[in-house]
Ligand SMILES: [Zn+2]
């Protein structure tokens with residue numbers, strides 16, 4: 001029984017089977033994934049749109065912005081995402097967020113660190129702000145995925161993690177079922193600010209798990225800027 005217990009604990013710490021396909025994992029190099037699944041991840045690669053940070057077709061890259069960002073202005077200055085929100089990465093995020101597989105945070109932090117070191121001018125930011133959850137949501141989920149992602153980044157790059165200044169004052173319907181204009185309307189007025197003095201002329205990096213239409217982080221950026229913030233950028237795992 002004792003042996004079984006220890007095997008169980010070891011399995012938890014170092015999963016032997018791929019989280020996605022359940023094949024045996026031969027190396028820890030790819031975290032909780034096998035090498036086959038890891039290689040299937042669709043990374044978000046340059047050239048990036050200089051606004052939303054999505055990969056843009058090479059033929060558009062001289063213009064720097066994607067067709068979407070040409071049509072609509074954003075309040076944030078620019079966004080970055082590590083991967084595309086599809087396939088394996090989408091499954092990983094779902095397991096993390098909805099199935100509470102929190103061990104995945106170590107995998108996410110590794111790919112976030114790599115991405116930051118390659119692309120993000122992290123030195124310019126004064127604060128990291130994870131997108132806050134409404135307390136009703138937090139009670140239900142028991143964790144804020146954006147905070148779990150922001151914590152290791154703050155530690156690694158020695159940035160101040162600001163929680164509680166930007167807060168969620170309105171409980172909103174989930175954005176997933178809504179189209180872009182509905183999302184913008186749904187999220188309007190959802191956030192509030194406390195102690196706005198500390199935001200004056202500060203550069204802020206908002207952290208979230210997924211960037212879809214950008215309406216949530218845009219609403220955050222709008223409020224942060226109205227309260228004195230200088231640059232507001234966004235970093236997410238997937239877009
Ligand atoms: Zn696999």
Ligand SMILES: [Zn+2]
Pocket residue numbers: 049050051052053054065066067068069
């Ligand atoms: Zn764009």
